[in-house]
Amino acid sequence: MPSPFHSASFEQLALPLLPSLYSHAFWLSRNHADAEDLVQEAISKALRAFDSFQSGTNFKAWIFRILRNTFLTSRTGIAASRTVFLEDRSDLPDTIDANPTPEEHLIRLDNQAAINRALDDLHPDLREVLLLCDVEELKYKDIALVLDVPIGTVMSRISRARRTLHQQLKLQLGESL
């Protein structure tokens, strides 16, 4: 069993992350009951595996990875895994206009409802990477660890996610520019 010292340091590391873990679990499962179950299970697993955590490395990335793997083995995770994201190809052209105009870049961001909707509609794999970056403020190398993908994939997914959001918002708000 974990020693009291072991539990105490685990608690110190994990406690401040509970709100983030819950919020991220909610975005993965889209359900409050499932989110709580996921965090609960992830904490149990993390505590059991705490010996394998290397001090000096990023605890947040480590426990988010456990949360994600817990989600993948859950019922909703298995169902979600059937929707495969096929766009991680390095040969996809980076869309950039030859002669960009200010109107093409600036979008109104004061319409929070539109942003909420665009984020809801984003492919889960793209949303996940964006949340880890923009909300959890993890570095690309740590996101790569959480998602178990190369760092290049993290970069291309973040770019793609932002491009998709931008395009969605332009479609929704285009007329009101």
Add this chain to the structure above:
Amino acid sequence: MTQPQVNGHLRQDQISAFIDGELSHSEATEIQQHLADCHSCALRVLSATQLKTATARAAQRFSAPPEALARLTAQLRPQEPKKTARIYSFRSVAWAAMAAALVLAASLIGWRQTRQANTLSAELLDHHLATLSSGASPEVISTDRHTVKPWFQGKLPFSFNLPDALPADTTLKGGDLAYLNGQPAALLLFTIHKHEVSVFLTQRSASPMVTVLPGTQSGFAIRHATTHELRIIAVSDVNPADLEVLVSALVEAQTPR
């Protein structure tokens, strides 16, 4: 990375890396110099920064309810006395499962310290432990194979048969979905002489498991068999010979009659 594209503007991934603080000092300086001269890219960076802030705001809509946070916080503090009222209402089987879970948790932690990297064994033990320790019911609870088997239909990309008659003192308890070695699996729960048994059925063709599974791991017996289409792995702390009998019965049931 900071080389602008042929048309002289920054790439989207450069802008992302810039606003995410992922560039080295010299790379960031190079971008800043470009932004000072290029109005269009400066606007794109501004827009991307605003979008990043707006995304964070939109994502934080769903915060944890205070009561959920309180429950999770309590879970993190194991030294606090646990409520005992519910435990006394558990049936003896649940008592046995909890005791087994404690022993398994201890042995699993010990095992992790000295383990050789064997992800599949770890996954198997994690799953098996989860079925014991959570006290949670499987998704389908039934001792009737005519209930358990159809429940999996449409949920898995393969099907399987359950034996007409199980070996002596072996009971089917239910089933659940699992995800093992990167592929969906049917998890069947049995008891043999009151020992809990997890049996995982996966599609054999989906992705070959190259790992050679150990016969025992920290007091668990692991038995592994393949049929033409399925891979069957059973994990339990029961006598390995009894586990073998159950696996053989499952293999036998897959043979077309």
